[in-house]
Amino acid sequence: MASTFYFYDLETSGISPRRDRIMQFGGQRTDLSLKPIGKPDNFIIKLDDDVLPQPDAILTHDITPQKTRADGLSEREFLHFFTDKIVQPGTIFVGFNNIRFDDEFIRFSLWRNFFDAYEWQWKLNCSRWDLLDVARMTRALRPDGIQWPFAPDGKPTVRLEMMATINKLSHSSVHDAASDVRVSIALARLIRLKQPKLFEYLLNLRNKTKVEVLVNGSEPVVYTSGHYPNEYEKTTMAMMVGPRADQPGALMYDLRIDPKPFLKLEPAQLAKLWSDHSKEAKYFPVKILSYNRCPAIAPLNVLDKKDAKRLGLDLKKVDKHLAKLKAADGFADRLNKALEIIHPPKQPKLVVNEDEVDGLLYDGFVSQPDKTRMSVVRAADAETISDLTVDFDDERLTALLPLYKARNFPKNLTSVEAANWEKFKARKLLAGGEGSAAAKYFQRISELASKPMTSRQQKHVLKELEIYGESILPAA
DNA sequence: CTACAGGT
Numbered sequence: 001m002a003s004t005f006y007f008y009d010l011e012t013s014g015i016s017p018r019r020d021r022i023m024q025f026g027g028q029r030t031d032l033s034l035k036p037i038g039k040p041d042n043f044i045i046k047l048d049d050d051v052l053p054q055p056d057a058i059l060t061h062d063i064t065p066q067k068t069r070a071d072g073l074s075e076r077e078f079l080h081f082f083t084d085k086i087v088q089p090g091t092i093f094v095g096f097n098n099i100r101f102d103d104e105f106i107r108f109s110l111w112r113n114f115f116d117a118y119e120w121q122w123k124l125n126c127s128r129w130d131l132l133d134v135a136r137m138t139r140a141l142r143p144d145g146i147q148w149p150f151a152p153d154g155k156p157t158v159r160l161e162m163m164a165t166i167n168k169l170s171h172s173s174v175h176d177a178a179s180d181v182r183v184s185i186a187l188a189r190l191i192r193l194k195q196p197k198l199f200e201y202l203l204n205l206r207n208k209t210k211v212e213v214l215v216n217g218s219e220p221v222v223y224t225s226g227h228y229p230n231e232y233e234k235t236t237m238a239m240m241v242g243p244r245a246d247q248p249g250a251l252m253y254d255l256r257i258d259p260k261p262f263l264k265l266e267p268a269q270l271a272k273l274w275s276d277h278s279k280e281a282k283y284f285p286v287k288i289l290s291y292n293r294c295p296a297i298a299p300l301n302v303l304d305k306k307d308a309k310r311l312g313l314d315l316k317k318v319d320k321h322l323a324k325l326k327a328a329d330g331f332a333d334r335l336n337k338a339l340e341i342i343h344p345p346k347q348p349k350l351v352v353n354e355d356e357v358d359g360l361l362y363d364g365f366v367s368q369p370d371k372t373r374m375s376v377v378r379a380a381d382a383e384t385i386s387d388l389t390v391d392f393d394d395e396r397l398t399a400l401l402p403l404y405k406a407r408n409f410p411k412n413l414t415s416v417e418a419a420n421w422e423k424f425k426a427r428k429l430l431a432g433g434e435g436s437a438a439a440k441y442f443q444r445i446s447e448l449a450s451k452p453m454t455s456r457q458q459k460h461v462l463k464e465l466e467i468y469g470e471s472i473l474p475a476a
Numbered sequence: 477c478t479a480c481a482g483g484t
Contacts (some may be wrong), residue, residue: 009483010484015484017477060484101482104477151481159481226480226482227479265482275479277480466482
């Protein structure tokens with residue numbers, strides 16, 4: 001079956017995929033020439049009553065929890081539509097910063113609802129891509145034919161709304177999922193029209209094996225990444241020091257920087273420099289590249305002398321730095337040991353905590369028998385959910401089931417289950433007194449309400465949020 | 477989040 005793009009964007013209740021929820025989903029399928037196929041999708045998704053949104057997020061998109069409750073699908077209903085209708089063979093899921101944002105929200109939503117979190121982006125020849133680093137690399141290497149915005153502080157930026165304005169991509173409103181999808185498609189068209197070779201090249205590089213082959217070559221690569229500063233368009237020449245020990249990725253050395261001061265350092269010293277993010281911290285020239293996150297990398301021959309100069313790359317220095325790096329011994333090992341100091345490997349939890357289980361997707365993969373059991377949970381309806389007994393291997397799924405029941409079938413709970421759900425909400429929202437989720441929520445609402453920049457309309461939304469918060473608070 | 481930009 002022919003590949004298609006599926007452009008999508010979310011408006012959420014905050015920026016943490018573990019904690020926050022999808023409130024609006026917008027999407028549009030296109031063919032590979034970016035011509036729409038069928039009608040756009042646009043869904044409002046209900047906020048569950050154990051979740052308080054981040055007030056700042058609500059002011060960003062103006063979708064109140066009340067609106068989601070009045071007009072929305074449940075998460076579960078939405079995900080059935082998503083996995084049945086939107087996930088079609090050969091779909092390339094794409095958005096603007098979806099790999100580090102929207103895709104994560106989809107994964108955690110699937111997790112909470114007993115769907116596989118990953119299959120939608122690999123099974124049936126599906127894959128994912130992301131326009132953010134495509135835009136950044138185009139700006140760095142092939143900027144002609146496209147207007148490139150600067151932030152008010154004068155620094156280059158590729159923020160979607162600024163790209164839209166300066167290139168007249170759309171007249172619609174920002175921070176509406178359906179509208180941002182149209183803007184993303186328009187941006188993809190613009191880049192494809194003006195710089196077709198780079199567009200096609202990066203599209204074909206979305207495969208993690210191809211990325212790994214290019215990175216593991218004997219030559220450095222041109223690498224554009226959000227990890228690099230704006231000064232040189234977030235782009236440098238980088239050489240793999242070695243593979244990352246614990247995950248499929250590479251340790252990339254930034255060849256602008258003389259490696260000598262770093263090559264002999266002990267892991268503890270490297271860890272200290274690497275994790276120092278204070279104002280005075282010196283730039284640390286090693287970054288992690290993940291093969292499966294569609295990094296924007298290219299072979300050196302994309303750079304001519306003029307490009308190198310524009311990007312502030314002194315090729316003679318780069319060569320010297322590369323020679324020193326190649327002559328060094330054991331640097332990759334010491335860097336991997338440093339990483340282990342910075343992020344100590346997680347101890348597997350002996351007892352799964354029900355209060356955290358919504359966020360435990362990455363604690364491990366689900367076994368094959370459990371996947372079958374998950375499909376039984378998914379298939380249960382209001383009639384059958386009460387009698388459902390499932391004996392999972394994975395304690396996380398056991399802990400998740402009562403939450404799933406309470407969120408989706410509140411009328412079908414036994415009195416014990418209902419009481420447990422009330423206790424769960426009380427712990428989640430009220431535990432910690434002054435520092436509780438509810439206290440922070442109301443605190444933030446009043447902070448925002450008293451800001452001079454807050455408009456009448458925003459104050460109205462904040463009032464709605466206050467009413468909403470009070471309406472879902474469990475009895476303490 | 478993971479490192480100073482991008483997403484809500």
